[in-house]
Amino acid sequence: MLRITFLGTGGSLPTRNRNPSAVMVNREGELLLFDCGEGTQQQMMRAKTGMMSLSSIFVSHFHADHFLGIPGLIQTMSFMGRKEPLMIYGPAGTREFTELFKAFGYFNLKYEIRGKELKPGDVVEGEGYVIRAIExxxxxxxxxxxxxxxxxxxxxxxxKAVALGVxxxxxxxxxQKGNPVEVDGKVVRPEEVMGTPRPGRTIVYSGDTRPCEAVLEVSKDADLLIHDGSFADEMADWAEESMHSTAGEVAALAKEAGVRRLVLTHVSSRYTDDVGPILKDSKKVFENVIVAEDLMELEVPYRPE
Known part of the structure; x- marks a missing residue:
């Protein structure tokens, strides 16, 4: 199972129907949270994602709409009896941020918060996957x-295995686990009975960004790209000045990368009532795109064989 739940899809400001940024990934029961804007824990309750299986939080950057939900979430998990450590990964400043929870005694956490700062290219090893930090x-x-x-x-x-005497x-x-076996004095090797390795799945989360080469490179042939799509193309000048992306720019990146599916998020509050302009501008360039909504869920399947 690889399920994505969009807990917060708004850009900068919460609106009546969009919380600030937060994306939950459930991979085989392990929960990974990418950004944690204010109100994320309530969104987790509404979406029934659970929170006690949360192993790690990955912060894209320290603008308030991407991390203000962390203090409430970690204290709630403490009240609920969490004992396992929680990892918080992010750019420069992450270690200082996590040290605050130790400095303020009133948090009184019953489990350990561990912070680790990442640089572009750093890799976090998981069970059956890696998470790569992107510039x-x-x-x-x-x-x-x-x-x-x-x-x-x-x-x-x-x-073939039976024919070889296994x-x-x-x-x-x-x-099947990759180990050779011996039958009647003859060694049968995995490569004799196993087909070509099959690809796993790749999900890319951009955080807030201009379209850039590093995201393009890591997104090549990705199953899902979740990208900052703050504005319609008519706001291109402001997108460039504020260092965000327009729908058309992201669609062009997705097309060049050959991604299978694109989801635009971090939607500006100016589109509270109508995301039509964003969707229209992106679909001109890349057809398999949707604009995220709060509490929307997506399953990421394996590729057809």
């Missing part, structure tokens, strides 16, 4: 993130 272009130090799953084993050829049972499992 982005915003008005303060900022990062995007790519969740890249490990390749999956190829398909197991049962008939009896059904535990030896099948060993071969």
């Amino acid at each position: 982005t272009e915003h008005s303060i130090p900022s990062l995007g993130y790519a969740l890249i799953e490990n390749p999956r084993p190829g398909r197991f050829n049962r008939e 009896p059904p049972g535990p030896l099948f499992s060993k071969l």
Whole structure:
């Protein structure tokens, strides 16, 4: 399972139907949170994502609409009896930010908060995946993130294994896990009975940014790109000045990268009642695009074989 829940999709300011930035990824039951704007914990309750299985928070940058929800969330988890450490990753300033929770005794947390600062190119190892920090272009130090799953084993050829003398049972499992087995003095190797490795899935989260080369590169052939799409193209000058992106610019990047699906988020409050201009400008260039809404969920499937 790889499920994305958009907990907050607004840009800079909360509106009546959009919370500030927060995107939850549920990968096989492990929760990973990308940004945590104010009100995120309530959105988690509304979406029924759970929070106690949250292993890590990845902060893109320290503008308030991307991190103000963290203090409330970590205290709520403490009240609920959390004992496991929580990792908070982010750009320069992350370590100081996490130290604040230790400095202010009134938080009285019952678990450990660990902060780690990342630089572009740094990799966080997970179980069956990595998360790569990406250089982005915003008005303060900022990062995007790519969740890249490990390749999956190829398909197991049962008939060939039997023909090679391997009896059904535990030896099948060993071969599927990549281990050679011995049968009647003969060694059967995994590559003899396993097909070509199959790709895992890739999700890219840009955070706030101008369209940039680093996001383009990591997004090539990605299954899902979640990108700052703050403005319609008519606001191109302001997007450039404020270091955000327009829908058409992002659509062009997605097309060049060959992504399978594009989701635009961080929507400016000027589009509270109508995201039509954003969607129209993006679809002129890239068809498989949607504008995120709060509490929207997406499943990211494996690619067809």
